[in-house]
Amino acid sequence: xxxxxxxxxxxxxxxxxxxxxxxxxxxxxxRNIHDLILEVKVPMQxxxxxxxxxxxxxxxxxxxxxxxxxxxxNDDTWYIVRNIRGVTGFVGPGSKPVxxxxxxxxxxxxxxxxxxxxxxxxxxxxxxxxxxxxxxxGVINEINKAKKVVVVMLSIxxxxxxxxxxxxxxxxx
Numbered sequence: 001x002x003x004x005x006x007x008x009x010x011x012x013x014x015x016x017x018x019x020x021x022x023x024x025x026x027x028x029x030x031r032n033i034h035d036l037i038l039e040v041k042v043p044m045q046x047x048x049x050x051x052x053x054x055x056x057x058x059x060x061x062x063x064x065x066x067x068x069x070x071x072x073x074n075d076d077t078w079y080i081v082r083n084i085r086g087v088t089g090f091v092g093p094g095s096k097p098v099x100x101x102x103x104x105x106x107x108x109x110x111x112x113x114x115x116x117x118x119x120x121x122x123x124x125x126x127x128x129x130x131x132x133x134x135x136x137x138g139v140i141n142e143i144n145k146a147k148k149v150v151v152v153m154l155s156i157x158x159x160x161x162x163x164x165x166x167x168x169x170x171x172x173x
Contacts, residue, residue: 005038006099009091010067016086017042020067023084036077039070043108051119062108066091073097119172126152126170133163137173 012020021040028037043062048055071077078097081087090097100108120126120140128136133154141162142151148167153160 005070005072007105008069008071008073008097008099009063010069010081011088011091012065012067012086013088014065017061017065017067020084020086023086024067024069024081027080027084031080033077033080035072036074037069037071037080039068041068041070043068068100073099120150120170125173126150127173128152128154128165128169129171130169131165133165138163140170 010020021042024037024040028034028040044059045062046057047060048057050056069081071081078090082089089095092098120143122140122143124140125137126140128134128138136154138152138154140150141153144150149164150167150170151162151164152170154163155161156163
């Protein structure tokens with residue numbers, strides 16, 4: 001019988017994600033079970049932080065306290081993973097692990113994630129530095145870090161108008 005390889009999510013103690021990954025990879029290597037446990041991931045993302053005008057890129061865990069494992073689920077692999085130090089269990093009802101669906105895997109898009117963090121917040125006064133509204137000042141109404149845009153309330157023809165701008169187009173006053 002051909003067993004199906006699927007992605008499963010393991011819950012770990014906070015801060016144990018990399019230890020669990022390393023331990024699981026060592027067990028796979030030592031027991032030569034590459035055909036049962038194919039891949040172990042702690043999804044990371046590069047986050048660009050902008051503070052006082054200086055950019056700094058840092059790596060952060062996408063899902064703190066979780067590790068993704070691509071494996072064949074059977075009693076042996078379940079037991080191996082479940083008994084690694086730092087693992088609290090699989091994600092699923094009770095002790096029954098539930099595999100991620102193809103849609104969930106696609107939606108999570110764990111490759112090439114980048115989010116920009118900026119040191120401005122809602123209701124803060126900013127100046128537009130480029131584009132058609134250059135040199136205008138307004139108040140931040142919304143921040144969308146995933147899309148890297150902000151909505152600024154600008155006075156256009158005497159009316160407060162929401163304008164969506166790229167984060168790089170505004171600077172804090």
